[in-house]
Amino acid sequence: MKISGYLRSDGSIGFRNHIAILTSVGCANDLALKLGRMYPNILLLTHRQGCSQLGADNDQTFRTLAGLGKNPNIAGVLVVGLGCETIPAERLANEISKTKKMVEYLDFLDDEGLMAAIPKGARILEGMMQEASQMTKVPCGIEQLTLGLKCGLSDTTSGITSNPATGIAADMVIESGGKVIFSETPELIGAERIVGKRAASREVEEKLYRMVKEFKERAKASDMDLQEANVAPGNIAGGITTIEEKSLGSIMKGGSKTLQGVLDYGEIPKGKGLFFMDGPGRTPEALTGLNAAGAQIIIFPTGGGSPGGSLISPVIKVTGNPQTAQRLRDHIDIDVSSVIRGEEPLKKAGERIFQKLVKVADGELTKSETLGYGSIAVWNIGLLCG
Amino acid sequence: MDIQKAIMINEKDNVATLLADVDKNDMIQVMVGGSLKEVRMEGKIQFGHKFAIREINKGENVIKYGEPIGQATQDIEEGQHVHVHNVESLRARGDLL
Numbered sequence: 001m002k003i004s005g006y007l008r009s010d011g012s013i014g015f016r017n018h019i020a021i022l023t024s025v026g027c028a029n030d031l032a033l034k035l036g037r038m039y040p041n042i043l044l045l046t047h048r049q050g051c052s053q054l055g056a057d058n059d060q061t062f063r064t065l066a067g068l069g070k071n072p073n074i075a076g077v078l079v080v081g082l083g084c085e086t087i088p089a090e091r092l093a094n095e096i097s098k099t100k101k102m103v104e105y106l107d108f109l110d111d112e113g114l115m116a117a118i119p120k121g122a123r124i125l126e127g128m129m130q131e132a133s134q135m136t137k138v139p140c141g142i143e144q145l146t147l148g149l150k151c152g153l154s155d156t157t158s159g160i161t162s163n164p165a166t167g168i169a170a171d172m173v174i175e176s177g178g179k180v181i182f183s184e185t186p187e188l189i190g191a192e193r194i195v196g197k198r199a200a201s202r203e204v205e206e207k208l209y210r211m212v213k214e215f216k217e218r219a220k221a222s223d224m225d226l227q228e229a230n231v232a233p234g235n236i237a238g239g240i241t242t243i244e245e246k247s248l249g250s251i252m253k254g255g256s257k258t259l260q261g262v263l264d265y266g267e268i269p270k271g272k273g274l275f276f277m278d279g280p281g282r283t284p285e286a287l288t289g290l291n292a293a294g295a296q297i298i299i300f301p302t303g304g305g306s307p308g309g310s311l312i313s314p315v316i317k318v319t320g321n322p323q324t325a326q327r328l329r330d331h332i333d334i335d336v337s338s339v340i341r342g343e344e345p346l347k348k349a350g351e352r353i354f355q356k357l358v359k360v361a362d363g364e365l366t367k368s369e370t371l372g373y374g375s376i377a378v379w380n381i382g383l384l385c386g
Numbered sequence: 387m388d389i390q391k392a393i394m395i396n397e398k399d400n401v402a403t404l405l406a407d408v409d410k411n412d413m414i415q416v417m418v419g420g421s422l423k424e425v426r427m428e429g430k431i432q433f434g435h436k437f438a439i440r441e442i443n444k445g446e447n448v449i450k451y452g453e454p455i456g457q458a459t460q461d462i463e464e465g466q467h468v469h470v471h472n473v474e475s476l477r478a479r480g481d482l483l
Binding site: 238249342 | 404423435436475
């Protein structure tokens with residue numbers, strides 16, 4: 001299992017070598033887009049947050065944006081802002097520069113506006129691209145990998161094929177000394193104790209239950225009903241008997257290892273092994289949170305063939321639905337419908353996913369990368385105040 | 387090897403999930419801990435539904451994914467359909483949240 005990656009100054013490994021423009025606030029997106037037209041190979045990390053947010057919501061946006069900049073797949077970042085926002089570009093750049101990677105920032109209202117910022121930004125990006133092109137790969141191992149997991153457009157095949165097969169690959173990453181992060185708090189509702197009893201300590205277990213409770217309370221405060229512990233008639237018709245079975249089908253992607261910690265959305269885990277990250281199920285926010293937490297690669301089991309991708313990391317799409325595998329072959333990286341047909345044991349399918357993961361770590365492009373599919377969306381948990 | 391029409395996800399499981407619709411008295415092969423087991427279907431059961439791969443007593447946990455997904459509300463014979471008519475959620479019990 002020989003792989004190689006880009007060694008960063010903080011000791012982490014990038015499995016890709018991107019230069020990015022990160023906006024500290026949505027109002028600066030236009031500058032990023034103009035620079036992006038000049039340099040199509042630069043990642044445009046644009047979003048709608050960064051201003052008029054308060055308290056925990058503002059903290060979460062800051063942590064997430066900083067995490068995106070810190071992601072080891074990124075060699076250098078230009079942070080752009082206006083200069084008047086609640087998340088200043090300079091503060092964000094300072095936080096990202098703790099990784100000792102190339103970081104610069106531009107506040108264009110503090111200078112002479114957009115027109116003056118374009119050549120300044122261009123010169124910074126040119127310099128970073130020159131530097132990045134001189135970086136060479138070094139041998140490394142899967143122990144340097146933080147793997148993110150997200151499932152979407154799930155169907156009746158997900159719980160018996162793509163999710164458990166992904167779980168087997170996730171276990172193999174942990175056995176190789178790596179980190180695995182799975183998320184999607186709403187999917188734990190009703191089955192949090194099943195994951196909780198795998199926790200490494202009482203503190204981790206309690207934090208998991210508290211996180212689920214807070215998610216439900218936030219929904220309740222907005223007059224939303226999350227239909228706790230509900231198995232819908234469609235689920236029953238499809239063969240799902242209880243809420244435990246329904247949730248287990250989803251959390252199978254997280255494998256079977258001990259839960260080492262529970263993370264806030266976009267929080268970078270300390271230590272090795274399996275982590276659960278607070279977050280929504282919606283694809284752009286879920287993938288963004290995983291990238292902010294440091295995931296260099298994401299595995300995405302899907303029944304119906306969700307196209308969701310990430311700008312920062314390769315996303316490996318796995319389906320167990322034979323029709324999806326055929327019809328949406330331009331989006332799907334691994335077809336495990338062989339399990340449904342009884343032609344391949346689940347364990348073999350899981351090993352196949354792991355082998356693909358190793359190749360992707362070593363540079364093989366995923367379908368979402370060649371399609372250029374992905375966007376950034378930061379999970380917003382508060383009202384806009386101002 | 388014949389094509390298997392059912393999958394047992396974890397070796398601890400006492401149910402398997404059907405990968406095709408089956409009729410009563412069909413003989414279904416399923417891998418159980420590394421060896422093939424043949425189970426006679428005790429009724430017509432749909433794709434995606436579960437059957438017992440061994441006898442499950444009333445009050446015993448029904449295990450899928452290696453975890454309890456509920457409790458049998460009656461004795462279930464090998465090959466019988468396992469679903470809402472003979473399983474109840476453990477979540478519904480006050481002592482287990």
